[in-house]
Amino acid sequence: MAENESIPQQELEQMIISAKRLGIEVNEADALKWLTAIAATQQEDEVVFNVREGVFGHKVTMLDFSPEDLAHFRKMGSLVEFLDIPGKVETALALSGSAAQSKIQTYPGDADYFERVNIIAPTRDEACQILANLIRDKVLDTVSGPTHQLLEIRFGSYPVDFVIGNQQYPAGSSISWEVEQVKERYLEGTTPTGDPIKIYWDDVARDPGWCKMDWVVAHPIRKELVNVSNMLDVTWEAPDGSITPLDGFLDPYFQEIYLDGDSIPIFSKLSQHVSANALDQYVNQLEKEVNKYITKDINYGKAAKRMYNIFRLTGKYSEAGLIRELFDEPASMLYQVWALIRTMDECSQPDSTISVENVQSQADRLILEVVQILEGAEESTVVKLLLNLREALKDQKQGQGLPLNVEAARSEVINIVNNFFFDKLSTIPEINKYMEEIKG
Numbered sequence: 001m002a003e004n005e006s007i008p009q010q011e012l013e014q015m016i017i018s019a020k021r022l023g024i025e026v027n028e029a030d031a032l033k034w035l036t037a038i039a040a041t042q043q044e045d046e047v048v049f050n051v052r053e054g055v056f057g058h059k060v061t062m063l064d065f066s067p068e069d070l071a072h073f074r075k076m077g078s079l080v081e082f083l084d085i086p087g088k089v090e091t092a093l094a095l096s097g098s099a100a101q102s103k104i105q106t107y108p109g110d111a112d113y114f115e116r117v118n119i120i121a122p123t124r125d126e127a128c129q130i131l132a133n134l135i136r137d138k139v140l141d142t143v144s145g146p147t148h149q150l151l152e153i154r155f156g157s158y159p160v161d162f163v164i165g166n167q168q169y170p171a172g173s174s175i176s177w178e179v180e181q182v183k184e185r186y187l188e189g190t191t192p193t194g195d196p197i198k199i200y201w202d203d204v205a206r207d208p209g210w211c212k213m214d215w216v217v218a219h220p221i222r223k224e225l226v227n228v229s230n231m232l233d234v235t236w237e238a239p240d241g242s243i244t245p246l247d248g249f250l251d252p253y254f255q256e257i258y259l260d261g262d263s264i265p266i267f268s269k270l271s272q273h274v275s276a277n278a279l280d281q282y283v284n285q286l287e288k289e290v291n292k293y294i295t296k297d298i299n300y301g302k303a304a305k306r307m308y309n310i311f312r313l314t315g316k317y318s319e320a321g322l323i324r325e326l327f328d329e330p331a332s333m334l335y336q337v338w339a340l341i342r343t344m345d346e347c348s349q350p351d352s353t354i355s356v357e358n359v360q361s362q363a364d365r366l367i368l369e370v371v372q373i374l375e376g377a378e379e380s381t382v383v384k385l386l387l388n389l390r391e392a393l394k395d396q397k398q399g400q401g402l403p404l405n406v407e408a409a410r411s412e413v414i415n416i417v418n419n420f421f422f423d424k425l426s427t428i429p430e431i432n433k434y435m436e437e438i439k440g
Contacts, residue, residue, distance in 0.1 A: 031325075035317055037063055047253070047271070054261040057094070058254050060312055064101040065257045073099065073111065074259055076217060079148060080113050080230035082134055089134065090118040092263035092270075094256035096231070098305065104324045105305075110339055111217075113230040114256050116263075116270055120237045125206065127236035128246060132205035135232075138213065139182045144353040147218045151227075151346055153177040154212040156204025162197065164189040174210045175199070208234065208246050216346050218358040225343045225354070225362045235270060243273045252278035254313060279313065286310050291438050299414065300421035301335045307431070319430050330373035331420040337366050337382075338413045344389070345406045363390040378416055385409035 009032065038060060049056040053067040073095055081093045097112035098105035117134075121127040135155055143150050156175045161168060164187070169175075181187050185201040211232040218225055233251040236244045243250070252274050258267060275281060286306045293303040304323055311320035326332060344362055347354040367386045374382060385408060426432045 031321055035321060038312065038317055038320075047267075049261065049264070055257055055259055056261065056264065056267075057100070057257040061100060061255055061257060064103045064105075065095075066102040069102060070259075072219075076111055076226075076228055077113060077259055079142060079217065080115075080213065080215065080228060082115060082117055082138060082230075082232070088120055088130070090120070090266040090269075092116040092258055092267045093230075093260065094258040096256050100255060100257045104327045110227040110229065113228070114251075115230055115232050116266065117232050117234045118237055118243070118266055118270060119234065122239060124236050124238075124244065124246075128205045128208060129202070131208055131211070131234055131246065132202060135211065135213070136182055136185075136201065139179060142213075142215065143179055144351075146353065146355075147358075148228075149216050149347065149352050149354055150179060150213065151216060152212075152214045153179070153182055154210050155208060156199075156201075157207055157209040159199065159204065160197070161192050162187075162189050162199065163192060168192060175204060177201075210247065216343055216354060218347070218354050224365070225340060225347060225358060227339065227343050227346070235273075243270060250274055252282050254279065254282050255309065283310055283314060287438055290435075291440070294435055295439055298418060300425060301332070301414075301417045303435075304421050304425060307425075307434070316430075319428070319434070322428060322431070323425075326421065326424055329420075329424075331416070333369060333373055334382075334413050334417045334420075337370060338410055338417060340366060341389070341406060341410045341413065360390070374416075381412055382409070382416070385412055 046059060047056060048059045048062050050062065050067070053070060055065070055067070055070070056062075057065070077093050077095075082089070082091050084091055092115065094100070094114045094116075095112070096114040097110065099111045099113075117131070119127040119130050121130060132155070135153065139150065139153055142148065154174050154176055158169050158171050158173055158175055160171050162171075163169070175187070177187070182201065187199045189197055189199070191197055211234060212229060214227065214229045216225060217228050234246045235250065236246055238244065250270065250273055253267075253271055258264075286309055290303050290306050290310070293299045293306070304326060308320055308323040308327075311317070311323065340362060344359050346352070347359050363386060367383060367390065370382050370386060371379065389406065389409060425435065
């Protein structure tokens with residue numbers, strides 16, 4: 001027992017050595033508390049329930065969740081969630097991504113939700129049609145409002161190679177719908193040879209694939225903008241009680257915080273069908289994403305977030321602990337700035353119902369935050385870009401797009417974020433070795 005109790009202390013000592021090398025400060029008491037708690041999860045049940053707050057999730061994920069903004073997330077959840085229909089549709093809404101790690105992700109980029117939707121129907125085709133109707137109704141109900149705007153709907157897969165404008169989409173890839181296309185129930189385009197073709201909403205319902213919706217939301221009190229998404233994991237429950245994922249794969253539950261204790265029965269029903277190899281499959285998928293973000297679509301901030309999840313689930317606690325500390329560094333806030341510049345741009349598109357004043361307030365907040373955390377040439381460059389955006393907003397009319405320097409600002413910010421995370425991650429021998437192995 002004494003030997004086991006010393007393991008967190010050993011991990012902490014290794015963390016402190018590495019942190020000094022990185023030039024970052026470690027709150028030793030907090031770090032030891034987390035290391036001790038995560039080591040203790042080895043003896044706990046997979047899923048734990050917080051009775052006081054009415055939330056539940058995987059034991060490791062719950063360690064990183066703070067209920068401080070729970071009311072805020074539940075309110076936004078009421079916009080994105082799908083509701084139960086007794087005897088027909090059962091749902092369980094959860095926070096996912098950085099929003100589910102609010103103890104350590106001080107500067108989350110987006111508010112991501114994940115919802116399990118179980119459809120009870122005589123046949124798979126009927127379940128697929130119910131889903132198509134649910135999503136279409138959700139689109140029509142949440143198109144826009146004073147504080148929100150629906151941006152994108154993912155539903156179905158292209159049955160053939162499909163061309164819209166100058167963009168070609170290969171057969172089998174996910175379809176991104178605009179609101180008007182959902183209203184009309186079809187997409188218009190051509191084949192690669194130029195023949196006109198239509199793809200109908202109800203036809204692609206038979207193979208729904210990746211189902212996801214994205215909004216932008218303006219918080220009226222905080223004067224903040226945030227991208228909000230809801231990714232659906234949809235299953236069909238047959239009359240014999242068997243459960244079939246409509247996209248062919250039942251997602252595991254290693255990264256979600258479920259927001260309503262009343263959804264425990266549906267969660268329990270579905271979770272028992274998760275593959276026995278789910279953890280290995282989940283880690284393997286994350287490693288593919290890490291490879292992508294450090295070799296192709298370079299984004300070391302996203303790579304760090306995925307490595308944190310890998311390390312905390314596979315027993316590499318000192319490495320996970322160090323990445324936790326990086327998330328609390330001021331430069332990490334720039335990852336949020338990068339995401340919010342995109343959000344400002346989306347709020348300024350034609351037909352947006354988000355007020356220009358909300359976008360202006362967000363620009364002011366970003367400028368203040370950048371001034372507080374950056375120094376020297378980096379501060380001057382980013383602040384100048386943000387001031388240009390702010391100046392453009394002064395004379396902007398509702399629904400008028402922002403100037404081209406939006407992308408210039410985003411590129412400059414993500415370059416700083418990449419340099420920060422690359423420098424820190426590559427300085428830690430264990431993590432640098434891991435990244436080299438992932439590169440292959």
